[in-house]
Amino acid sequence: MSARLVGAHFRARLVAVDAVGALARRARIVAVAALVIGASACVVDHPVTLGLDTRGPISCVDSATDLPLVARALEPAFIDEDVLLVFDFVRTSTFPRCRPTEIVEACASGTCTAIPSARTCLRVPRARLAEIDEADLDELRVSDFVDGQPLLLADAPTETVIVRLTVVLDGGDGSPCDATAPLARFEPRRLLGCGYSCPVALGSVDAVDIDMDAVVGTRPCDENVVRVCAGLGL
C-alpha cells in the first residue's frame, strides 16, 4: 500500500471515528429526550363513571314509622343539616362474587377496608331539600341530588374495590367528610340510604353501577340493611 493510500486510509478512519462519536452523542441526546418524553407521557387517564340509581329510588324505610328513611331529612331535629353523598372505595383482599350475602360475609371476616384517602363527598345543600315534595319521598333518587357528572376523585385506586355510596345527614359528632378525621362508622340515626357496586378493578372498567339499598336482595329494605351497607369496611 502506498504512503498516500495509507494516509488516506488513516484519515478516513479518523473521520469515521469522529462521525461515529458524533452519532453516538446524538443518539444519547435522543435517547434521553425520548426517556423524558416517554416518562412524562406514560400516565394515561382511564375515566370511570359511576352509574347511580340503576336499580331504583332510595327505597329503604324506617320500620318504626314506615316512612322512607330519606324522610328523616325533614324531621325537625335534622332540619338544619345538609345531606351528604359519601363515596367510599372499600378494598377487598378477596374477590367475592357480587351476591349481597357473599359481600357481607367477606367483609364480616375483616377483609374489607375503606381507603381513607379515597373518600369523597358531594354535599347537597338544605335548600335543595326544601324543593322536595314529601309525597315524592319514596321516589327520590340519588341523581336528584347530583347535577351533571361531577368529578368525584382525580385518581381512584386501581385495585379491587367495592364502591359504596352512603347518603347521610351532615350532623352530630364530626362530619364524615372531614379529611383530617379517621374514618368512623356513620351515625345510624342520620343514615338515609346506602348502595354499593360489585367488586371491581376500576382500571379495567369504564362504568360501575351502584345499586341502592340492595344489600339483602329481596328482603324488605329497612334501616338495618342500610346500617350493614354503611358499615362495610369501617
Place this chain on the structure above:
Amino acid sequence: MSVRRWPLALVALPALFARCVLVAPFALFALIGCGGTHTPIALTVVAAEARGGAILDRAVHTPIDDAVRLRVVHLPESASVDPAAERALADRAARLALARDAYVTHGDFDACLAALDDAALVPAALAAGDRDGAARVLTFRCACALARGDEAAALDVARTLGALGLAVPASADDISPRAERLLADAVVAAHAAPTVRVEVAVTPAGAQVALDGRASTCRAPCVLALRAGAHVIAATADGYDDAHTRIEVALDQPAQVALRLPPATPERAARQWRARSAAESDTGAALNLLQVAARDRRIVWFDAAPAPRGQLRVRLALAIDDVRPRRMERLALAADIVPATRAALRELLTEAGVIPPRPLYEEPLFWAAVVAAGLISGGISAALLFEPSVRVPVYAGGTGP
C-alpha cells in the same frame, strides 16, 4: 395417585450445582484468556539505524506481553566496510609505491622485486575485484625482472597478465618501452590463444562466481572458457564468507573447480545486509542475514522512515527460523511513534501467533458490544414489560333508568 418427587430433586440439584461449579471457571477462563501459562519466547529486535534503535528502546521498555521477551540489538553503523579488505588494499598500495620508487627513482630492481614478492598478492587483488591493482603488480614485476636481466621471468609475468585478460595499466609510462612492448605482445598473444573448458561448482549452489576479479561472471554451477595460464575464481553468497581459489589451466586439459563457502560471521552478514538497498532490507534473504548478524534465529526487524506530512512509516518484519516472514507497515505521527510502534509490534506478534490474542475483555469493542447488548435487551424488556401508570378519575354518573 401421588408420586414422591424428592429423590429426583435430590439427585438433579447437586448435579446441576456441580455442573455450574465445573463449567463456570472454564467459561470464565475462555472469556478472559487465562486458561494456561506460557513459556516466554525470546526474540531479538533489530533496528535498521540509530534512530530506530532509540524508538525501539522506548517501545519495548516495558514488556509487551508475558509470552514474549524482547531484546533490542543495534547493528553498528560502520558495518558496511570490511576492515580486512581495506587493510589488504592499503598494503597493496604501499608495496606498489615501494616498488615504483625502487624502479624509477633508485634503479634498485632487486628491491623492486622484493617489494612485490608475495605469491598471494595478485590472487588477493583479483579476489577483491581490484583488477587494476593486480595489473600494476604484474607490470612492475615484469619491468623489474626485465631490467634486472631476467628476461624469462619477465616473459612469464607478461603471459600471466595476458592470460588473466588484464590491460596494461596507465601507469605503464613509468616502465621501460621494452617492458611495455613485452606486456603488450603478451596481451595480444593471449587474445589469440585457444580456451579450455573449466567446470565450476560452489557450495552453496547459486553463489555468484567471479573470474579474475571481474564482476559476477556466472551463477554456480557453471562452465567457464579459460585461456591457458593462472586464473583466480572467487565466489560470494549471502550468508557466507567469500572464498577464492587459484587454478593453473593447461592447454587441452579441461578442469573442474570446487569451492565451499564457509558460513558468514555475524559481522560479515551485517555487512551483506547493509549492502542491500532499503527496499530489499526486509526480504526473506535479507532477514536471514539479519538472523546471522543478530546471532538469533528469531528476530524482528524494525525501521521508521520519514513519510510525507511529518509522519513516520513504521515497518516491521518477523522472521522465526525458516518460516516465511511476516510483515507489517503503519503510518504514525512522530509524536506517537513509540505507542504506534508498540501497538504494531504487538499486532505483528499476535498475528504470527507468538503471543496470544488480547483477552476479549481488554478489547474496547467488547465492552461497547456488552453495553449495546445491555441497552438493546433492556430496551426490548422495557418495551415488552412496560405498563404505563393509569390514572383513574371517577365521575358521578347522576343518571338512572
